[in-house]
Amino acid sequence: MSTDPEIRDELRTSVRRWVAREVLPVVGDLERADEYPADLVAQMQAMGLFGITIPEEFGGLGLDLLAYIAVIEELAAGWMSLSGVINTHTIAASLIMREGSPEQQARWLPGLAQGAPRGCLSLSEPDAGSDTRNISCRARRDGDEYIVSGTKTWVTNGERAGIVALAARTDEGITCFILEKEPGPSFEGITVSKNIGKLGYKGIETVEMFYDEHRIGADCVLGGDAGLGHGLGFMLGALEVGRINIAARAVGVARAAFEHAIRYAQERSTFGKPIAQHQTIQNKLADMGTKLQAARLLTEHAATLKQSGARADVEAGMAKLFASEAAFEIATEAMRIHGGVGYTTEFPIERYYRDAPLMIIGEGTNEIQRLVIARGLLQRYAV
Numbered sequence: 071m072s073t074d075p076e077i078r079d080e081l082r083t084s085v086r087r088w089v090a091r092e093v094l095p096v097v098g099d100l101e102r103a104d105e106y107p108a109d110l111v112a113q114m115q116a117m118g119l120f121g122i123t124i125p126e127e128f129g130g131l132g133l134d135l136l137a138y139i140a141v142i143e144e145l146a147a148g149w150m151s152l153s154g155v156i157n158t159h160t161i162a163a164s165l166i167m168r169e170g171s172p173e174q175q176a177r178w179l180p181g182l183a184q185g186a187p188r189g190c191l192s193l194s195e196p197d198a199g200s201d202t203r204n205i206s207c208r209a210r211r212d213g214d215e216y217i218v219s220g221t222k223t224w225v226t227n228g229e230r231a232g233i234v235a236l237a238a239r240t241d242e243g244i245t246c247f248i249l250e251k252e253p254g255p256s257f258e259g260i261t262v263s264k265n266i267g268k269l270g271y272k273g274i275e276t277v278e279m280f281y282d283e284h285r286i287g288a289d290c291v292l293g294g295d296a297g298l299g300h301g302l303g304f305m306l307g308a309l310e311v312g313r314i315n316i317a318a319r320a321v322g323v324a325r326a327a328f329e330h331a332i333r334y335a336q337e338r339s340t341f342g343k344p345i346a347q348h349q350t351i352q353n354k355l356a357d358m359g360t361k362l363q364a365a366r367l368l369t370e371h372a373a374t375l376k377q378s379g380a381r382a383d384v385e386a387g388m389a390k391l392f393a394s395e396a397a398f399e400i401a402t403e404a405m406r407i408h409g410g411v412g413y414t415t416e417f418p419i420e421r422y423y424r425d426a427p428l429m430i431i432g433e434g435t436n437e438i439q440r441l442v443i444a445r446g447l448l449q450r451y452a453v
């Protein structure tokens with residue numbers, strides 16, 4: 071069901087005001103300290119942002135993906151890491167909304183809607199990032215339980231999450247488990263074996279997790295017994311929401327970089343006039359503004375299609391591919407327009423420049439997006 075555009079706009083405006091009031095004054099310090107933004111996350115919880123797309127019957131806001139991407143854009147324009155706190159949480163919730171049995175939905179969605187517990191997605195492994203069919207983490211059946219063994223990596227939110235949407239190999243193929251744990255560096259047979267240092271995307275943890283014969287109930291198989299062996303398909307479907315999220319974050323980062331650049335270009339003078347009056351700078355601004363607008367429209371189109379229930383792999387891939395490359399180019403051009411100060415930590419441009427590449431790599435690299443897009447186009451235009 072689509073959300074009234076007025077409600078979407080109200081939500082966007084209130085998140086934009088919150089970002090201006092609460093995030094922008096502290097983001098520089100949090101970024102430099104690589105500090106988890108506990109206070110901000112608590113406020114996001116109070117605003118209901120962990121349950122934007124979760125139906126009201128489970129305590130969520132029950133809004134559509136267009137409302138979701140509006141919020142993600144606003145958060146990312148303030149600090150991209152905040153949108154990452156919500157992303158894999160929302161993917162885990164989407165998996166349960168889409169594929170969970172009624173009992174599983176009643177068991178997990180009310181908590182996820184409140185952001186307590188928080189969710190994360192654990193698909194990637196050291197030897198299986200793009201090549202997800204190659205995962206080796208195993209879950210072997212033992213009566214009413216499964217015993218999980220293996221190493222997962224790149225788990226964003228993994229340490230603080232209480233729900234893990236985990237891909238593991240069972241006799242039937244790749245299966246998705248919804249695993250419950252206590253937040254923290256270790257819980258029963260699960261250990262956070264490494265906190266991965268990153269170029270950007272600071273403040274939010276991305277970790278390696280080791281499963282040492284960890285036991286979970288057979289009732290944690292997503293979709294029940296019928297879901298056995300279908301986990302990869304479930305996850306790839308939910309990753310369309312993840313790719314739309316990445317596109318929306320890229321729009322947020324690109325917008326922030328563009329707005330800084332167009333303001334600075336009018337304030338900074340060289341050779342007797344504002345640099346915005348030099349044609350070379352105008353060309354840059356024109357290209358940046360055009361790419362930003364195109365990225366936003368592609369993202370909105372993908373969200374609209376996915377919301378309708380239609381398959382959106384091609385459109386989500388196009389939005390993610392274009393918006394992330396645009397964000398990287400716009401951040402780079404914003405740095406050029408700022409000259410030397412763009413390279414300093416006095417301005418946020420260097421942060422946009424460090425954050426942008428994640429959108430090129432995360433949720434499936436852009437090389438993989440091109441494969442997905444081309445495959446879909448060839449099917450549509452088959453001769």
Ligand SMILES: Cc1cc2nc3c(=O)[nH]c(=O)nc-3n(C[C@H](O)[C@H](O)[C@H](O)COP(=O)(O)OP(=O)(O)OC[C@H]3O[C@@H](n4cnc5c(N)ncnc54)[C@H](O)[C@@H]3O)c2cc1C
Nearest residue numbers: 191192193194199200201224225226276432433434435437
């Ligand atoms: C900060 C961060 C957070 C992340 N968070 C999560 C998370 O929460 N959960 C999760 O499950 N994963 C997460 N990931 C993992 C992410 O999805 C993978 O890093 C990504 O899919 C790429 O996998 P890889 O790193 O193994 O690269 P590889 O698969 O090793 O790829 C290396 C290079 O080869 C290219 N390549 C690979 N195969 C092909 C092909 N067939 N054709 C053309 N080119 C190809 C790739 O595009 C890339 O350029 C995260 C990653 C990062 C960096």
